[in-house]
Structures are given as structure tokens and as C-alpha cells.
Amino acid sequence: MKRSLHKTAVWLIFLAFLHVIVLAAGFVAPYDPVQQDRDRPYAPPMAIHCVDRGGKIHLRPFAYVQRVKEGFFDQYEEDRATQIPLKFFVKGAPYRLLGIIPGKLHLFGTESGSINLFGTDGYGRDLFSRILHGAQVSLFAGLLAASISLFLGVLMGGASGYFGGWTDSIVMRFAELCLVLPWLYLLFGVRAFLPLLVSPMQAFLIVVIMIGALGWARPARLVRGVALSAKERDFVRAARGFGASHFYILRRHILPQTRSIILTQAAILIPQYILAEVTLSFLGLGIPEPAPSWGNLLSSLQQYSVLSSYWWMYLPALAMVPFFFGYLALSSSLQEEPRAAKIGL
């Protein structure tokens, strides 16, 4: 037991660390994610050096200015004559942590010129900053949608399993309908009905609520199973005999048993919903320009020219990997936890 708890803790800490970086995106990212630099579209990632051309070692790492090659549009070369020193804790573009706390300090940055660790996109916007800010959007979308799904699932599944009879039949048939509906096309339809002047925030919320509301069926069925078996338990029968109300029994005895199911489901659903948001934004239906999200950072890859010429545009996909890995490892370590929940503790 100890070992699996230890594993769960490890993955939790790993995920918490990643999420803190994402929450502090304004601080960690050197530039504003929507700031365009029209002279440097599709600039490749800049290499950080410590040793310069002459062989001299610099204590402060630096990068070389990238210049567009003569006669080309998107081929850059390093200008070995001009260095941009990398400074830590610089004052840069203003941001708001968590949307509330204003700040101007950035973890690293430059005073003149710009350092693009992951290169720039088609408008010259820094990709590293956009990935971090986009992570906020995508992760939050995943978390919020998963919570909505789980909340609805527990509600419907718990009621259906506990009350049985007509409630159970109706809810479960409705759940099957929701499982079968093609969610992507439903979202296309909903998006077409929306008014034109929808701000990025509003579009984001609508998308998240829609995805979350559609996905309640799977957790509901699992919770229903637990509720069905739990309501036959001796202590539940005893509570009923003592005159406890349905609501009391549900809250005090049945739902706590679903805890492990909910946690595991959460760890599985969150990556699924992150991926759903990424898919929608990739197709242009989710978060609109210029707000970044992992999905619309990847949407430019739909063009062959970008796919074959600018390899750094794939990096948002790689950024997803540690998060997904963390969540899935967490869910599998949760599943390995001995069934403390099943015996009612």
C-alpha cells in the first residue's frame, strides 16, 4: 500500500510542478503571446551560447541576432557580430497572474532584440510564450470540462443507481444516446449558431461547457455501478432502517464509495478533454485568434509548406507529452491502490 501511495504522490508532485509553471506563464514567458514582430516571421529557434566566435567564454549566456538571408523571405542566418545577452528577472510586457495579480517581471528576457527559444510563428510571435499561455487555456479547458462531466456523471449516475426503476431506465437510455452522438459535429452545429461577436473568453467557455456536458455518460455508468452495489450493503440498509433520508444516505454512505472511481476517471478524462479542446481549436472551432491555445498553435501545420519547412511548429505537440504522461501515470497508480475504497474505508 505504501509503495503505491508513494507512486501516486510522486506523480501528483510532478503534475503540480508542471501546473505551477503554467499558472505562472506570464512570469516564465519572456514576451507577450500576441505581440507580433512582422519583420521576423517563421524565425527558427535561437541557440543559446556560452562560448563566442573567438573562443571566449561568457558567464552570461547569449544568443546571436538572426537576420533574414538576402533575397529570401523566411531563411535566417546568425549574425555572428551582434550578441544579445540573456538577462534574468527583466522587466517586460505587463501580464496578470491568474488574471488578477498584475506584474511586469519576467524570469528571463533581453533588453534589446528578442530571444526566441522555440522560434516564431507566421506573424513573428514568440512560440515559447505562446506555448506557455496556450497551456493555460488548454489545461484549464480540460480541467473545467472534466469537472463538469464528473459532476453531472456523479449526479445522474448516483441517482440512477440508487433509485433504480424508471429513473434508472430513463437516465441510462439518455446516457446511451449521449454516448452515441458524434460530439464533433454537434459542436460544429453549435458554433454556427453562435453570434458573431463572441469574445475569446466566451467562445472558450461555451466550448468547454459543451464538451463537458456531452461527456457525462461514461462516468455516470461507472458511478451507477458502484451505487447499485453500495445500496445493498448492510450499513446502508441499517441507515435506511433508522429512517435516514435518501439525500443523507447518498451523501454520507454511497457517494464516498465512488471516490476512487471518480479520481481515476478524473485522471483519464482530463487528458481526453485537453485533447478535445486541442482538436476543436486545430479545426478553427475553439479558441479564436489571436488568443493562443495548443490547438490553434498546431493549426498552421495543416499547410504542407509549414509542415515541411518549419519544424519548430511541432513543438506545441511535444509540450503536451509531459502533461499527458503525468495524468495517465497518475491514473494508473491510482488504479493500483489497494481497494481501500471498496471495503468502505
Place this chain on the structure above:
Amino acid sequence: MTWKYLQAIRSAARLTATLFLCFLSFSLSAFPQNSPGTKAEFLVTHDAIGQRGGRLVLSLRDEPKTLNPIIASDGPSGEVIRVMQADLIHINRSSQLTEPALAKSCKVSKDGLEYSIELRRGLQFSDGHPLDADDVLFTFRVYLDEAIHAPQRDLLIVGGKPIEVRKVDEYHLVFRLAKPYGVGDRLFDGLVILPRHILEKPYSEGKLPQFWSLSTSPGEWAGLGPFRLKQYVAGERIVLERNPYYWKTDAKGMRLPYLDEIVFLFVASADAQVLRFQSGETDVITRLSAENFSVLSRQARGYAMTDAGAGFEYNFLFFNLNETSAKTSPDAARRQTWFRDVRFRQAISTAIDRQAIVRLVYQGRGAALWGPVTPGNKRWANTEIKHLPRSLDRARELLRQAGFSWKNGAGSEQILVDQNGNPVEFSIMTNSSNANRTKMVTLISDDLKQLGIKAQVVLLEFRSVLDRVTQTKEYDACVLGLGSPDADPNVDINVWLSSGASHFWNPSQTHPATAWEAEIDKLMEQQLVAKSFEERKKSYDRVQQILDENQPYIFLAAPDILVGAKNSIGNFQPAVLEPYALWNVESLFLRNYSEAAGR
């Protein structure tokens, strides 16, 4: 007795000789002949001399729907038909001027109402049947027939009445118009001559629109173009072979075309077309985007990429100036009061960074526009119109004059507000399938942010965009593009006439909503009936000036025409008018082609 024998032989010989001569004359007259004394009058081209042989492979973005010119309305059908048919007068895509084609000459009467066409003599269709004025008469009868609803019919209505065609003799016709027509003989370009000997029967039976589908057998088809139908494989390709009766020769007298075959492959996506061209499967590629062009230029092996210069496509931003929106929503009505102020539109126009659009959307392969006439149009641009560079100061000054002001918003930005203190916010829509226009809207939105205007980018499916612009009129601003098929301003008349369907900011009006729109209407009518190019240019110059003063369309940029072709193709001279690569297909040839090597 010997003498009588000799006499018998002599009479037998005479009999045989006469019989033989009779037989000969009969057999000769059995073949359709030109009347004795006519020598075929071919057109002699002056391109470089090439050699016979070889096959050219190209991709089409979609399968053609038909080979019948009277029902073809989609691009790919038009591309294939153009290579198989010919017209009386043709516009040379390189010089943008008209040249005689099937017609040897076209004389316009003094009053501009009659066009006398003289056909070349001795020409034949691709099945050997001779061409004469009856074919031309039949063709125009079909085009003008109201029951057929040919798209060509609208082009032949001048001054409200259809053109009248009259046959003078076997090689002469006269076309009579109700009013003088400024466009002149350009009107004949694209009106291909149909074979009467094949199509008269189905026409009389009313079955002509169903004729000449893609699965037509080569025997049932005939045309006057350089290539004729050979084979169609559904979903894969259509193969055309050389027309042995084509009426053009090169300067050395060799009959054109040089190529043996043309193959059109159906390749749906632009990226797939790029891959095929790169691998050598296709020989020519057109309609390239700037990004694909630079991808191909980077590894040019065995082929060369050409930037033919600015094309005729123009992209623009326009605002909703319809009257109907005022009733639907007060918010939309409020926004429209901003859009209706010409100083607001001028300010937006000055604030847009057109050079950035050309650089970031077209990778520099394009031209910034301040009017509808692109640099690709050789004769019609109004050179007096000033191309003012981007100036945020001037934009702010114009907005101030219009009664707008700035106030401090959240953070340190300035927000633009109108006279009532409402922040200036609106949406700009375009179709999500067009990556270039999507980029333009994002750039414009960022430009306007610097003026304190919040312009939201909205991407919708193309049909939804068109629906909102032409039917429901529920939108604020939109970015669209139009491509003129010809240099003549008349092809875009539906854009400038207030009653036109492409007059997007306020389409299909019953009468002009503003004084300047009324003036444009008058000027466009004037240039329609003017007799000389100078008169037409004067009217159209004034139209361009009015557009510049009032900015109903804020013109953005025009992309260059980008093409690529294998180095082995000779006489490849891409033009900026469609068909970019195949307009001189009869003169294209393969260098270093030998029968032994084959393809």
C-alpha cells in the same frame, strides 16, 4: 482480221480509260472537299520553333463536370474545354489585346453597331469536317436560345437586346448590336464555335445540354482546339491527343500543336499537387500559393519556378453599409453609424499595413493595392491616384475629425470611443478555408488594435460568409477577394453597379443609396457604350477616383501568379490571365524529345 482485233483492243482500252476516269472523279468527289481553288488559310505563329512529340501531364484540382461549353460553369471543366475548342477572336493572354483566331478579320462599322467577321477558309474540325459560316450561325443560335439558358447568353445581351447574327455568304457573317459596345471584339473571346454536323440533331431534339458529358466517345465529339478527346478514366485522368486538323502552323510551316498528348490528372488538394510536381509526375504546376512556391524553389531539380508578376485577384475589406441592419439590432445600427462615416473608413484604410500583408501573407510575392486595378493590368490603372503609405497619425487625425476620441482602458492601452462614449468594437469575418485571407484579417485586427479599436477575428465556412453578405446582411466587416478573368473593367461591372450582386457592401440595390454610387453607375454605363479606348479609360479613371475617395472597398493586396514547369518544356511563357500556363499550349514542346526515349 488483225486490224479488226486491234480496233477491238483500242475500243476496250478507251472504255476502260473512261470507266477509270469516271471512277476516279467519283471517288475524289466522295471526300468532302473545299471548292476548287481555296487554299487553307492557317494562322502562323511567331514563337520559337519546336519539335513534334511528347506528352504533357498536369493536375486539375477537381474532376471536370462536363465537356459541353453551354453548361460548363466550374473552373476545371473550363480549363479542359479551353484546350479543345477555339473562338473567333481571341485575347492574347500575354499582351492582353485581341487577335484574330478562327476569324481572319473583324471590322467594326462607323456607328459601332455592326461587326463584320470574315472566317478563314479551308479550316476543318477535329474529325475532318469543314468549318463554315453555318457552324458559326448555329453556335450563336444555341448560345442565344432562351430555352437552353447557356451562361454565354448574358454576355451577348447588349443594350438590353440579344445580338443578331446574319450570314452573308459561306465565309462572312455580320453581328448586329442594339447599342455600341465599349468592350468591342473582346466579347468573342471564349465563345467557342460548336460543330453543327454533330450537335444540330440533339439540339433540335432538345437534348443538347445532356450531350458531351465526360463519358462521350471520341467519335461523337469534334472541336477546333489544338487537342481532341482521346480517353477519360473516371476519378483518375482525362487524356487529350493532338488535333491533326488544327488551323495554326509555326513560322516554318509545321502544323501545330507540337505535343502528342495532354493528360489532366485529378489531384484534389494543392499540397498533393505540389508533391506530384516535386516528384516529377506532373510537368507543369499553376495556382501556387507563395509558401508552396518557396518550398518548390528551395529544391529545384529539373524544373524552374517562375513568378509571372501580379495577377488580377484583388482582396479587400468592406463594411456593412446595408440599410436593413438598422432594424435588426440597435447594437448593429450603432456600429453602422461608424461605418457610414467616410472618414472612419479612410482612417481604417490608412492604418492598415499593406506591406506587411504582402510580406507575411504572400511572402513578398504580391503587390499592395489601393484600387481594384492590379499592376498586372497593363492599360487600365489610374496612375493619378496616390498610394499613401501607412500612417497611424493620419488615421488618428481622421478619427478625431469624425468625432472619435480615446480614453484609458484596462492596463495601459487607449480605447477608441465614439461621440457617445461607446468603445469601438466590431467583428471582421472571412472564410476559414482561405488561409491567406485568414492571415490578412489577423494582421488587420492587430493594426486596428494600435488605434484602440477592438476588431474580433471571426472565421466561418464560405457559404455562411456569402449568406451573411448577400442574404441576411448580418455582419460588421468582411474580407473577401475577387479575381477578374480579363483586363477589361467590364467583367467586374456587377461589382461597381449599385444593382449588382457583387456590390458587396450593399448588394442588389433598386436605386443607388448615395450620390457617389449613382455617379459610378452613370460612369459604368458610359464606358459600356463608349467607342474608343480613351473615352472608356476616362470614365473608368473617374470610377477609380470615386472609389479612392469613398473607400467602400478598402483594397489590400494582390498575389502574384506563381507557376512552375520542367526545364524540358519549350515556349513556356506564363501569363497573369487564365489559363496561366496553357494559353499557348499549341506552341509548347518538349526539348530533347526523341521517339526512342519515349515517355
